[in-house]
Amino acid sequence: MKRLILWLPLIVLIAFVATVAFRLYGGKDDIVRSQMIGKPVPEFALEAAVKSHPALRVQDLRTGEPRLLNIFASWCAPCAIESPQLRELQRRGIPIDAVAIRDRPEDVAAFLQRYGDSFARIGSDPATQFQFALGSSGVPETFVIDGKGIIRHQHVGYIGPEDLDEITAAYEAAK
Amino acid sequence: MRAAIVFLLMLAPPAFAQSALPPSEYANRQLADPRQEKNAKALMETLRCLVCQGQSIADSDADMAGDMRALVRQRIEAGEEPESIRKWLVARYGNWVSYDPPVEPVTWPLWAAPILLLGAGIYLARGRFKRRKSK
Numbered sequence: 001m002k003r004l005i006l007w008l009p010l011i012v013l014i015a016f017v018a019t020v021a022f023r024l025y026g027g028k029d030d031i032v033r034s035q036m037i038g039k040p041v042p043e044f045a046l047e048a049a050v051k052s053h054p055a056l057r058v059q060d061l062r063t064g065e066p067r068l069l070n071i072f073a074s075w076c077a078p079c080a081i082e083s084p085q086l087r088e089l090q091r092r093g094i095p096i097d098a099v100a101i102r103d104r105p106e107d108v109a110a111f112l113q114r115y116g117d118s119f120a121r122i123g124s125d126p127a128t129q130f131q132f133a134l135g136s137s138g139v140p141e142t143f144v145i146d147g148k149g150i151i152r153h154q155h156v157g158y159i160g161p162e163d164l165d166e167i168t169a170a171y172e173a174a175k
Numbered sequence: 176m177r178a179a180i181v182f183l184l185m186l187a188p189p190a191f192a193q194s195a196l197p198p199s200e201y202a203n204r205q206l207a208d209p210r211q212e213k214n215a216k217a218l219m220e221t222l223r224c225l226v227c228q229g230q231s232i233a234d235s236d237a238d239m240a241g242d243m244r245a246l247v248r249q250r251i252e253a254g255e256e257p258e259s260i261r262k263w264l265v266a267r268y269g270n271w272v273s274y275d276p277p278v279e280p281v282t283w284p285l286w287a288a289p290i291l292l293l294g295a296g297i298y299l300a301r302g303r304f305k306r307r308k309s310k
Contacts, residue, residue, distance in 0.1 A: 008295075035265075075195060103194065
């Protein structure tokens with residue numbers, strides 16, 4: 001018993017250092033996932049983010065067919081980098097709507113012209129309030145919404161070529 | 176060179192990007208009612224900024240933190256209770272978003288650790304005091 005007490009501070013120290021080292025060098029996951037998966041998209045009605053595209057309301061996500069909802073912004077570099085992948089998803093026959101976060105119509109128009117346009121509708125979320133309601137914590141993020149308007153899948157961060165199959169599979173699973 | 180720039184852009188966390196729009200009205204403006212503002216401020220200090228992890232939304236200059244402060248102030252102004260706003264956010268982001276962790280099986284070590292460590296400290300120190308007295 002006496003010996004154990006002598007060693008105890010060292011054991012506590014080793015446990016402490018191991019915990020800190022683990023959190024510093026491995027197993028780090030700072031992605032905040034939405035808790036809304038499996039729940040309906042909250043009621044919303046967003047104005048059109050750009051003249052060329054219609055506005056986005058909650059009814060537009062309850063069409064009986066699953067859709068992707070891409071959260072983007074013209075001021076977000078990874079959003080530009082993922083646009084070829086969005087075009088590929090559109091080519092695969094997946095309808096995509098979008099929400100532009102804190103954006104101006106002229107900037108959205110310039111972004112679409114420069115990087116391509118895969119969106120059916122684009123809603124404007126000028127004060128991030130709809131993004132909060134979705135439990136989304138950054139741009140870009142992509143949600144799979146099923147035909148009844150239930151959130152089925154969340155992809156955090158930009159969509160790389162390696163993510164296409166994951167998103168396609170989640171879309172198929174939402175059918 | 177171009178590939179390198181694209182690669183660096185891919186690494187860049189979107190957190191550091193800021194939009195061209197001005198901050199929301201209530202991001203930096205206090206509520207007219209000082210009591211409401213006090214409640215809003217207290218809540219903001221215990222809500223975590225989503226893009227600048229490790230800061231509260233009261234401390235952060237990120238657009239998103241400003242918009243979340245606006246959300247808090249608007250809802251408090253409309254008469255909502257601070258704890259109900261916290262619940263609304265926790266339902267979307269999980270307990271992660273709150274700096275006020277609830278007591279539940281996952282977090283009980285967090286609450287029990289100080290008590291256990293204090294107990295162990297007293298136990299270890301007890302022997303020392305005894306020996307001094309007997310001299």
